[in-house]
Amino acid sequence: MLNPWQCVKVFMEEYFYHCPYCFTEVSLLVDLSVSEQEYIEDCERCCNPIQFSIQVNGNQEIEAFSAEPIGQ
Numbered sequence: 001m002l003n004p005w006q007c008v009k010v011f012m013e014e015y016f017y018h019c020p021y022c023f024t025e026v027s028l029l030v031d032l033s034v035s036e037q038e039y040i041e042d043c044e045r046c047c048n049p050i051q052f053s054i055q056v057n058g059n060q061e062i063e064a065f066s067a068e069p070i071g072q
């Protein structure tokens with residue numbers, strides 16, 4: 001019998017993007033096991049909230065990545 005934990009692999013990829021507010025290049029660890037992700041995280045430099053939309057394809061590759069400012 002297979003231990004279910006042996007089947008679970010964590011795929012993380014460091015992705016570099018530019019903050020839409022301060023234009024600093026920052027890196028983000030993307031979980032490649034989740035195909036569609038949307039979340040909000042603060043920029044580590046200027047602390048403004050950034051909306052991330054990430055799509056991962058079946059080969060665990062980042063297919064789409066966007067970092068947008070939250071509209072006022």
Ligand SMILES: [Zn+2]
Pocket residue numbers: 019020021022023024043044045046047048
């Ligand atoms: Zn920033």
